[in-house]
Amino acid sequence: MPSAAMAQSAGAHADRRAEARALLWAMLDAVEGHTVARYAAAAPELLTPGKKAARDAVAWRAAGTSLAGTPLETAVDSLLAAATGDGSLTDALLLQGLVLEQLGVTIYRTFGDGRLSDDGSDVATLAGAASEEVSALAAERLCAEMPNADARFDAFAERTDAMFVRLDALGEALDTAFSGPFGLHFEDVMGEFMADLLPACTDGLGLQRREVIVHLTHALMG
Amino acid sequence: MTMETQEAMPSETEVQRGNEAMPSEKEALARLMGLAVFGERVAARTYNLCAKLEPRHRDLLRRFAQMEGQHALWFKQASEANGVTPDKEFAEQELGYLLEQVDAYFEAGDFDALLVVQGFIVESLAIATYAPYLEVAEKYPGTKEVFQRALDEEHYHVDWVIRCLRLRWFDDDEGFLALTRRVNVQGIDCIGGSLMNIASSLDRIGLSGADSAGAMMDGYTELLERVGIDRRPATRNVVSLFMPLMRKYRSQRRAEVAHA
Numbered sequence: 001m002p003s004a005a006m007a008q009s010a011g012a013h014a015d016r017r018a019e020a021r022a023l024l025w026a027m028l029d030a031v032e033g034h035t036v037a038r039y040a041a042a043a044p045e046l047l048t049p050g051k052k053a054a055r056d057a058v059a060w061r062a063a064g065t066s067l068a069g070t071p072l073e074t075a076v077d078s079l080l081a082a083a084t085g086d087g088s089l090t091d092a093l094l095l096q097g098l099v100l101e102q103l104g105v106t107i108y109r110t111f112g113d114g115r116l117s118d119d120g121s122d123v124a125t126l127a128g129a130a131s132e133e134v135s136a137l138a139a140e141r142l143c144a145e146m147p148n149a150d151a152r153f154d155a156f157a158e159r160t161d162a163m164f165v166r167l168d169a170l171g172e173a174l175d176t177a178f179s180g181p182f183g184l185h186f187e188d189v190m191g192e193f194m195a196d197l198l199p200a201c202t203d204g205l206g207l208q209r210r211e212v213i214v215h216l217t218h219a220l221m222g
Numbered sequence: 223m224t225m226e227t228q229e230a231m232p233s234e235t236e237v238q239r240g241n242e243a244m245p246s247e248k249e250a251l252a253r254l255m256g257l258a259v260f261g262e263r264v265a266a267r268t269y270n271l272c273a274k275l276e277p278r279h280r281d282l283l284r285r286f287a288q289m290e291g292q293h294a295l296w297f298k299q300a301s302e303a304n305g306v307t308p309d310k311e312f313a314e315q316e317l318g319y320l321l322e323q324v325d326a327y328f329e330a331g332d333f334d335a336l337l338v339v340q341g342f343i344v345e346s347l348a349i350a351t352y353a354p355y356l357e358v359a360e361k362y363p364g365t366k367e368v369f370q371r372a373l374d375e376e377h378y379h380v381d382w383v384i385r386c387l388r389l390r391w392f393d394d395d396e397g398f399l400a401l402t403r404r405v406n407v408q409g410i411d412c413i414g415g416s417l418m419n420i421a422s423s424l425d426r427i428g429l430s431g432a433d434s435a436g437a438m439m440d441g442y443t444e445l446l447e448r449v450g451i452d453r454r455p456a457t458r459n460v461v462s463l464f465m466p467l468m469r470k471y472r473s474q475r476r477a478e479v480a481h482a
Contacts, residue, residue: 190462191458191462195455217433
């Protein structure tokens with residue numbers, strides 16, 4: 001390929017990556033904004049200083065970006081609608097504190113690993129650490145609220161089902177937006193996510209690993 | 223066919239009225255038994271191929287092959303006693319891809335890859351379906367005893383395969399992880415895909431395809447851990463390979479329901 005054509009191709013790839021990064025930050029901003037609002041309403045103790053700092057940093061990094069009119073807009077709105085649940089403390093602990101925060105841990109680590117600009121990677125590191133901290137707090141609080149492990153599993157299964165279905169639907173939009181520019185596919189992200197979520201469920205909540213996996217397959221197979 | 227089974231079978235009219243996406247109970251049982259009978263025969267052949275590649279374990283692996291062949295015979299007889307002919311065409315369609323993979327590893331002299339695909343992936347499917355089958359086996363007289371015995375023997379095979387692989391790879395976790403990644407791509411696509419293709423049949427006889435899929439994912443991940451792979455990479459690898467299969471399954475179900 002002539003050097004001018006190569007430069008043009010490289011430039012087009014860089015543009016696609018920049019667009020994808022902007023979409024990613026817009027998505028993370030929507031999720032962080034939703035999560036912080038839910039904590040403020042139902043579980044203020046999860047609104048830690050680290051979480052507030054992470055939310056501000058993500059909002060700063062996402063300034064000027066938007067999901068409006070993209071395939072991600074509907075899928076993210078749908079996921080966040082499912083994540084609202086009934087607005088109770090239990091839903092805030094499970095849907096935001098466990099599932100969305102663990103998803104945050106996965107996404108910040110995955111995309112922060114050389115796929116973002118330097119300042120983006122710094123924000124991802126900060127936000128990922130905050131998500132880990134809040135997820136651990138949420139697990140502790142849930143165990144205090146529901147001392148019985150069977151009851152915790154029943155609540156987990158009942159309340160997260162719709163979220164996992166929507167999360168999988170989000171996967172198609174994520175693949176469209178990110179698989180080309182970042183070379184990353186949703187199934188890989190889900191593999192990482194499950195590797196993060198399972199110990200949070202077993203070690204943090206005392207749930208049976210087999211039960212959690214079977215719940216996931218039920219949700220994903222429909 | 224026994225009286226009990228005759229009563230359990232729906233009439234042709236009921237079948238026609240039913241959801242077209244779901245097989246009738248008799249069709250479902252024929253598919254499941256077909257996969258069990260012919261899958262066990264493939265397992266016997268694979269263990270025999272393993273025996274040819276590794277003379278040190280030849281006698282034991284041949285014994286495993288005989289046990290798998292015996293399972294196939296038991297299942298065929300139990301199936302016929304219930305008036306069900308194992309669906310050979312369905313089984314061959316499902317197992318063709320596996321046979322290609324097995325033959326390729328044998329041609330390459332790749333004993334470890336053969337052990338992973340048979341001793342881990344295929345055995346995981348067997349365990350993930352035979353164990354829950356025992357809960358409904360009373361409906362099909364004579365099947366409970368043979369599935370219980372086969373299940374116990376599959377666990378015995380798996381335990382030996384774990385010990386064998388641990389010894390062969392005890393100082394090379396990374397190498398073993400690379401081996402499983404290589405084998406998993408085709409192996410899980412094939413065997414996990416077959417599990418998705420029998421999910422509606424499992425649902426029809428009172429089991430759950432989703433339960434079995436979850437059990438296979440978890441069971442296979444545990445096997446990788448028992449050989450020495452950390453839980454995190456084991457989970458990541460297995461889940462990422464099952465995700466497209468589950469997505470494809472759901473899309474097909476939606477299309478079938480829309481068509482019906």
